[in-house]
Amino acid sequence: MGLGVYQSLFDVFLLNCGFAFSQFIVLRAGVFSIASAAYAGIGGYATAILVTRYGVSAPVAVAAATALGLIVAGVLSIPLARLRGVYQAIATLAFVEIVVSLGFYAEDLTGGAMGINGIPKLVGTGTLCVALGAVLYLMVAIDRSGLGRAFDTVRQDETVAGSLGISVQRSHAIAFIISGGIGGLFGGLQSLYVYSIEPQQFGFALLVSMLASIVLGGRGTVIGPIIGTAILTALPELARPLAENRPLIHGLLLIVIINYLPHGVADSLALLRRRRRAANAV
Amino acid sequence: MLAQQIMNGLVAGAVYALFALGFTLVFGVHRILNLAHGALLMAGAFIGLYAVLAGIPLWFAIILAMVGAGTLSVLIDVLAFRRLRASGQAEFGAIISSIGANLVLVSIAQRISETKVLRFPFATFPVVFYRFWGLRVSLLQLAIAGSVAFLLGLLSWLIFHTSLGRQVRAVAGNPRAAVLLGVNPDAIYLRTFFLSGAMAGLAGVLVGLSFNSVHFMMGEPYLLRAFVVVILGGLGSIAGAVVAGMGLGVLQTLATAYLPSGLTDTIIFSLLFLVLMVRPNGLFGVANTGVGRR
Numbered sequence: 198m199g200l201g202v203y204q205s206l207f208d209v210f211l212l213n214c215g216f217a218f219s220q221f222i223v224l225r226a227g228v229f230s231i232a233s234a235a236y237a238g239i240g241g242y243a244t245a246i247l248v249t250r251y252g253v254s255a256p257v258a259v260a261a262a263t264a265l266g267l268i269v270a271g272v273l274s275i276p277l278a279r280l281r282g283v284y285q286a287i288a289t290l291a292f293v294e295i296v297v298s299l300g301f302y303a304e305d306l307t308g309g310a311m312g313i314n315g316i317p318k319l320v321g322t323g324t325l326c327v328a329l330g331a332v333l334y335l336m337v338a339i340d341r342s343g344l345g346r347a348f349d350t351v352r353q354d355e356t357v358a359g360s361l362g363i364s365v366q367r368s369h370a371i372a373f374i375i376s377g378g379i380g381g382l383f384g385g386l387q388s389l390y391v392y393s394i395e396p397q398q399f400g401f402a403l404l405v406s407m408l409a410s411i412v413l414g415g416r417g418t419v420i421g422p423i424i425g426t427a428i429l430t431a432l433p434e435l436a437r438p439l440a441e442n443r444p445l446i447h448g449l450l451l452i453v454i455i456n457y458l459p460h461g462v463a464d465s466l467a468l469l470r471r472r473r474r475a476a477n478a479v
Numbered sequence: 480m481l482a483q484q485i486m487n488g489l490v491a492g493a494v495y496a497l498f499a500l501g502f503t504l505v506f507g508v509h510r511i512l513n514l515a516h517g518a519l520l521m522a523g524a525f526i527g528l529y530a531v532l533a534g535i536p537l538w539f540a541i542i543l544a545m546v547g548a549g550t551l552s553v554l555i556d557v558l559a560f561r562r563l564r565a566s567g568q569a570e571f572g573a574i575i576s577s578i579g580a581n582l583v584l585v586s587i588a589q590r591i592s593e594t595k596v597l598r599f600p601f602a603t604f605p606v607v608f609y610r611f612w613g614l615r616v617s618l619l620q621l622a623i624a625g626s627v628a629f630l631l632g633l634l635s636w637l638i639f640h641t642s643l644g645r646q647v648r649a650v651a652g653n654p655r656a657a658v659l660l661g662v663n664p665d666a667i668y669l670r671t672f673f674l675s676g677a678m679a680g681l682a683g684v685l686v687g688l689s690f691n692s693v694h695f696m697m698g699e700p701y702l703l704r705a706f707v708v709v710i711l712g713g714l715g716s717i718a719g720a721v722v723a724g725m726g727l728g729v730l731q732t733l734a735t736a737y738l739p740s741g742l743t744d745t746i747i748f749s750l751l752f753l754v755l756m757v758r759p760n761g762l763f764g765v766a767n768t769g770v771g772r773r
Contacts, residue, residue: 229571276756279756279759280755280756280759282570283512283570283574283714284755284759286512287512287706287751287755288751288752288755288756290706291706291707291748291749291751291752291755292748292752294703294744294748295744295745295748295749295752297744298741298742298744298745298748299745301741301744302739302741302742302745304741401699401703405578405582408575408578409575412575442586443586444582444583444585444586445582445583445586445587447582448578448579448580448581448582448583448586449579450579451575451578451579451582452558452559452576452580455563455575455579456559456562456563457562459566459568459572
C-alpha cells in the first residue's frame with residue numbers, strides 16, 4: 198500500500214465526517230430527523246447536473262447544492278415541527294425514500310438507476326479539509342454560543358426550554374437548516390470526488406452509516422462524530438477479516454455501544470475525565 | 480382486468496398485513512421500533528428455503544421458519560433491547576440497536592447465500608390455477624389468503640380473549656401497574672417478540688414462494704412498507720394494520736399497473752409523509768400517549 202491509498206482513505210474520512218455532522222446537529226437540538234441522506238442526495242445530484250450538463254464551475258455548483266440543502270431542510274422543518282420522536286424519524290425516513298425514488302423515476306434529469314457518470318473530479322483533500330474545517334468552526338461556535346445552550350435545553354426538556362423563553366420551534370428549524378446546508382455541501386463535494394453517483398447510495402445504508410458514526414463517537418461533543426467516523430473508516434483497513442465482515446462488525450458495534458456505552462466513546466471519556474477531576478478537587 | 484388487479488393487490492396486501500402486524504405488536508407493547516423486523520422476514524424465507532432444499536416437506540419447513548424466526552426475534556429482544564429497556568432510553572437506543580441487529584442478520588445471510596438470489600425448487604408449491612367470475616386465482620394465492628386470515632383470527636383471539644392477551648394488554652398499557660398485578664413483563668416481552676418473529680417468518684416464506692426469489696436484502700423493502708402500513712393503520716393498532724396492509728397492497732398493484740413505472744415508491748412514501756402530517760395517529764387511530772405535540 199502506497200501513500201495514495203491512505204490519502205484516499207483520509208478523503209473518505211473527511212467526507213463521512215461532513216455527513217456525520219449533518220446528522221449530529223439535529224440530534225443535538227433534540228430533533229429525531231434522519232433526513233441527512235436526502236440532503237446529501239439532493240446536493241449531490243444538483244452539483245452533478247450543474248457541472249456535467251450546464252458547465253457550471255465547481256465552486257458555484259457546490260454553493261448551489263449547499264443553498265438547495267438549506268432551503269429544502271428549511272421547508273421540511275415546517276411540517277415536521279408538529280411531530281416528535283419516532284414519528285419524526287419515520288417522516289424523515291419517508292422523505293429519504295421519496296428522494297431516492299425520484300432519483301430512479303426522473304430519468305431525464307438524474308439518469309435513473311444508471312445515475313450520472315463521468316463527473317469531473319474537481320475536489321481533492323485540500324478542498325475537503327477546508328470544508329470540514331468550516332463546518333467544525335461552525336459547530337464549535339454554536340457549542341460556545343447561546344444557540345448551543347438553547348439546543349441542549351430543548352433536547353433535554355422542551356417545557357423547561359419554553360419557560361426559559363427559548364422557542365422550541367425556532368431552535369428545531371435552525372438545527373434543520375444547518376443540517377440541510379452541511380448535507381447539501383458534502384453531497385455536492387462527494388459528487389465532484391467520486392466520478393459517478395446513483396440514487397441507491399443516498400438511501401437507507403448511508404443513513405445507517407451516518408447514525409452509526411455518531412452513536413459510536415458520541416452525541417454530546419463536537420469531537421464525537423469525528424472519533425466515530427475515524428473508527429468506522431479505519432477499522433476495516435486494520436485487518437482483512439475486518440474488511441470482509443464490515444456490515445457484521447458495524448452491526449455488532451452498534452448493539453454493544455448503545456447498550457454498554459450509550460453516550461459513545463468520546464462523551465464517555467469526557468465524562469470520566471470530569472468525574473476524575475471532581476474527585477481530585479475534593 | 481381491474482378486478483384481477485384488485486384481487487392480486489389484496490393477496491399481496493395480506494402478506495404486508497401479516498408482516499406489519501408483528502411490527503406494530505412490538506411497538507404497541509414495547510414502544511420501540513424494531514428495525515430488524517425486515518431481517519426476520521428474510522431469515523424466515525432462508526430457513527424455509529434451506530429446509531425445503533434439504534428435502535423437508537413444505538408444511539414442516541414453514542413451521543421451522545416460523546419457529547426459527549420467532550426464536551431469532553426473542554434473541555434480538557434479549558441481546559439488543561433488554562438492557563436498553565432498563566435504562567429508560569429505549570426510544571433512540573432501540574432504533575440504533577435494532578439497526579445493528581439488522582446488519583448482523585443481513586450480513587450472515589449474505590455470507591450463507593454468497594450474495595446470490597436463491598429459488599425454491601420448481602413446484603415446491605403445486606402450480607394450479609382456478610378461474611371463477613372471470614378471475615384467475617392461483618392455489619398459492621388462496622393458501623396465502625387462507626393462512627393469513629387464520630393467523631389474524633388466532634392473533635386477535637389470543638390478544639382479546641385469553642389470559643395471555645389480557646397480560647399483554649396490561650403490560651402495553653402500563654408495565655409497572657402490570658407488575659403490581661402479578662404479571663411478569665419480561666415473560667410477556669418474550670412472547671410478543673416470538674409471535675412477532677413467527678409472523679414475519681411466515682411472511683418471508685410466503686413472499687419467497689410467490690416471487691420465487693429469496694435473497695439477503697429481501698427484508699428491506701418490506702420493512703419500509705411496514706412503516707407505511709403501521710402509520711396508516713395507527714402505530715400499535717392490530718385492526719388498523721390489517722386494513723392498511725390490504726389497502727397498501729391494492730394501491731401498490733394499481734399504481735404499478737396504471738402509472739408510469741418507478742413512480743410507485745414515490746406515491747407510497749409521499750402518502751406516508753402526508754398521513755404523518757395530517758393524521759399522525761393513523762387513519763383510524765385515536766389520540767393516545769406520546770403522539771404528536773407533547
